[in-house]
Amino acid sequence: MAFVNSIGRWLKSHFVVIAGLFTLGYLLLPNVVVTVFSFNKPKGRFNYAWQQFSTDAWRDPCGVADLCGSLSLSLRIAFWATIGATVLGTMIAFALVRYRFRARGAVNSLIFLPMAMPEVVMAASLLTLFLNLGAQLGFWTILIAHVMFCLSFVVVAVKARVMSMDPRLEEAARDLYAGPVQTFVRVTLPIVAPGIAAGALLAFALSFDDFIITNFTAGSTVTFPMFVWGSAQRGTPVQINVIGTAMFLIAVLFVLTGMVIGNRRNRQKSA
Amino acid sequence: MTSTDHGGDVRLSGISKTYGSFTAVHPLDLTVPQGSFFALLGASGCGKTTTLRMIAGLEEPSSGTVFLGDQEVTNLPPYKRPVNTVFQSYALFPHLDIFENVAFGLRRRGIKSVKKQVEDMLELVQLGEQARKKPHQLSGGQQQRVAVARALINTPRVLLLDEPLGALDLKLRRQMQLELKRIQTEVGITFVHVTHDQEEAMTMADTVAVMNAGRVEQLGSPADLYENPHTTFVANFLGTSNLIEAEVDARSGDEIVLRAGGGKLLLPEARCSAPTRTGGKVLVGVRPEKISLTHADDAGDIPAGRNRITGKIAATSFIGVSTQYVIDSPVCPEFEVYVQNIDRDARLAPGAEVVLHWNPAHTFGLDADQDIEAGVGTVDEEAAV
Numbered sequence: 338m339a340f341v342n343s344i345g346r347w348l349k350s351h352f353v354v355i356a357g358l359f360t361l362g363y364l365l366l367p368n369v370v371v372t373v374f375s376f377n378k379p380k381g382r383f384n385y386a387w388q389q390f391s392t393d394a395w396r397d398p399c400g401v402a403d404l405c406g407s408l409s410l411s412l413r414i415a416f417w418a419t420i421g422a423t424v425l426g427t428m429i430a431f432a433l434v435r436y437r438f439r440a441r442g443a444v445n446s447l448i449f450l451p452m453a454m455p456e457v458v459m460a461a462s463l464l465t466l467f468l469n470l471g472a473q474l475g476f477w478t479i480l481i482a483h484v485m486f487c488l489s490f491v492v493v494a495v496k497a498r499v500m501s502m503d504p505r506l507e508e509a510a511r512d513l514y515a516g517p518v519q520t521f522v523r524v525t526l527p528i529v530a531p532g533i534a535a536g537a538l539l540a541f542a543l544s545f546d547d548f549i550i551t552n553f554t555a556g557s558t559v560t561f562p563m564f565v566w567g568s569a570q571r572g573t574p575v576q577i578n579v580i581g582t583a584m585f586l587i588a589v590l591f592v593l594t595g596m597v598i599g600n601r602r603n604r605q606k607s608a
Numbered sequence: 609m610t611s612t613d614h615g616g617d618v619r620l621s622g623i624s625k626t627y628g629s630f631t632a633v634h635p636l637d638l639t640v641p642q643g644s645f646f647a648l649l650g651a652s653g654c655g656k657t658t659t660l661r662m663i664a665g666l667e668e669p670s671s672g673t674v675f676l677g678d679q680e681v682t683n684l685p686p687y688k689r690p691v692n693t694v695f696q697s698y699a700l701f702p703h704l705d706i707f708e709n710v711a712f713g714l715r716r717r718g719i720k721s722v723k724k725q726v727e728d729m730l731e732l733v734q735l736g737e738q739a740r741k742k743p744h745q746l747s748g749g750q751q752q753r754v755a756v757a758r759a760l761i762n763t764p765r766v767l768l769l770d771e772p773l774g775a776l777d778l779k780l781r782r783q784m785q786l787e788l789k790r791i792q793t794e795v796g797i798t799f800v801h802v803t804h805d806q807e808e809a810m811t812m813a814d815t816v817a818v819m820n821a822g823r824v825e826q827l828g829s830p831a832d833l834y835e836n837p838h839t840t841f842v843a844n845f846l847g848t849s850n851l852i853e854a855e856v857d858a859r860s861g862d863e864i865v866l867r868a869g870g871g872k873l874l875l876p877e878a879r880c881s882a883p884t885r886t887g888g889k890v891l892v893g894v895r896p897e898k899i900s901l902t903h904a905d906d907a908g909d910i911p912a913g914r915n916r917i918t919g920k921i922a923a924t925s926f927i928g929v930s931t932q933y934v935i936d937s938p939v940c941p942e943f944e945v946y947v948q949n950i951d952r953d954a955r956l957a958p959g960a961e962v963v964l965h966w967n968p969a970h971t972f973g974l975d976a977d978q979d980i981e982a983g984v985g986t987v988d989e990e991a992a993v
Contacts (some may be wrong), residue, residue: 505697506702509700511686513713
């Protein structure tokens with residue numbers, strides 16, 4: 338009885354930790370599966386059953402035809418879509434917070450439309466639009482579509498940051514001999530930067546793995562998500578898992594580096 | 609950028625600010641002489657901060673001109689004015705450390721070697737140790753000193769302070785008042801200080817302008833404003849005043865004889881800011897601490913020539929250094945009297961009949977056409993925190 342009681346007490350005092358670990362496991366399990374199967378050596382064309390350990394795929398990630406081409410295309414699109422959406426979105430966010438203009442309220446709510454609209458519907462309408470314009474489907478149509486749907490996310494992230502910024506800070510900068518450009522570069526931008534960075538990261542992630550809109554607007558061009566989808570019909574090369582794992586590791590590395598830098602800075606400050 | 613003879617004068621002429629149909633500041637003329645500590649005092653919304661922001665260039669005047677010394681700056685943007693501001697919430701740059709905050713103005717003017725100057729300035733405000741901390745790691749008082757240092761390091765011709773002590777607790781505020789006064793004497797820069805705290809304005813400033821509803825009600829030295837207010841707003845906003853409605857009876861030499869509730873009161877003509885026609889009305893004022901209180905039984909001992917009022921003690925409160933009495937008198941239902949606790953008369957308890965008397969020289973006269981309650985209670989709720 339005492340034994341059961343002590344277990345109960347232990348569970349009670351560690352409940353948060355246990356729940357947290359379960360949640361973390363739930364979140365990470367898919368990544369673990371992807372990683373494990375990147376070391377598989379499947380018998381057929383499908384990488385669905387574990388056969389034996391091998392690093393073949395890691396040693397030759399571009400070994401599958403068109404894989405690395407599609408990956409590089411996706412990265413290029415994500416890069417330019419991020420730049421486009423971040424620049425435009427940041428400017429829109431500033432305009433919405435700082436200026437009073439006609440239809441400001443309407444713009445404020447319309448900017449959320451791409452977030453609320455079902456992606457398939459949007460994709461189909463975009464295709465209609467592009468076809469009617471006689472546009473050549475490919476890199477540019479994909480890019481235009483990606484900038485469009487990333488925009489609202491950037492606006493939301495940056496707007497929150499701009500709104501929480503004390504307007505007196507800019508007044509103080511102007512009072513201390515900083516002209517409009519200096520004020521923006523030295524005070525406004527650094528303070529809003531975390532919001533812009535968050536918006537940019539979100540835009541990159543959204544653009545990189547978008548499938549639905551891309552599929553409609555790509556024409557004969559093949560991005561990485563489209564390549565994965567396409568190959569899944571015929572067989573899944575292990576290299577897909579390798580790319581996935583690599584992306585995951587790079588992202589984790591980024592986060593860890595950020596944390597280490599942040600911690601070191603904090604420690605220096607308090608020292 | 610350094611201060612020269614009259615370079616630190618601030619001259620506002622006909623300056624006003626309107627927002628749509630609301631007038632924040634009515635056309636205003638004001639001269640702040642070089643090297644003085646000038647306070648703009650008033651309740652919130654009286655236009656004092658707007659006036660300050662127009663000097664800084666953060667607000668564009670609807671009319672009028674701003675001069676700094678001989679230079680007209682009305683249309684100059686804030687970053688081209690040799691003026692710096694200490695903001696109400698300090699507005700320290702959160703992404704820069706204390707050193708960089710203080711160095712900001714110097715760097716923007718293209719000065720390369722700032723280290724020595726910044727270190728000296730941080731020493732002046734006793735923050736040398738904190739140079740590499742971020743603003744949020746400092747206490748309110750320290751942040752306030754950083755804000756002062758960040759402005760002062762530029763040796764502006766005029767330093768503008770917008771309620772700089774509002775966020776500090778009472779004890780720290782007292783300390784910072786003396787500190788700011790010391791710094792001002794040391795650097796000799798013109799300070800224009802905006803506050804709603806009458807005590808703060810009186811302790812720190814050489815000259816105080818009392819503002820109300822977008823106008824300067826009265827301008828003068830703290831003692832002058834206190835002893836000789838010209839409007840009921842000033843009389844009530846700065847300290848406490850007892851105001852009695854009276855009728856002009858006659859004149860005798862330099863004094864006006866007034867009738868109030870059957871009694872007679874004397875008022876030096878020089879201390880009356882109202883027109884005094886015989887038979888006309890005047891508000892008679894006297895500060896609570898100028899009044900002596902004598903029990904009605906001893907009324908015979910009161911020297912002749914003093915203004916007298918009879919009444920009954922309604923309430924007393926013992927404050928330590930003084931006792932405050934509220935007297936119910938026929939001329940004024942709540943007459944306040946502060947008596948020093950030197951020799952306390954035990955008979956002066958609620959209900960006792962008393963005679964209030966004071967030297968006529970302490971009486972002041974105001975125009976009876978004003979709101980007798982103007983300025984009452986607008987100060988104390990905030991000042992008492």
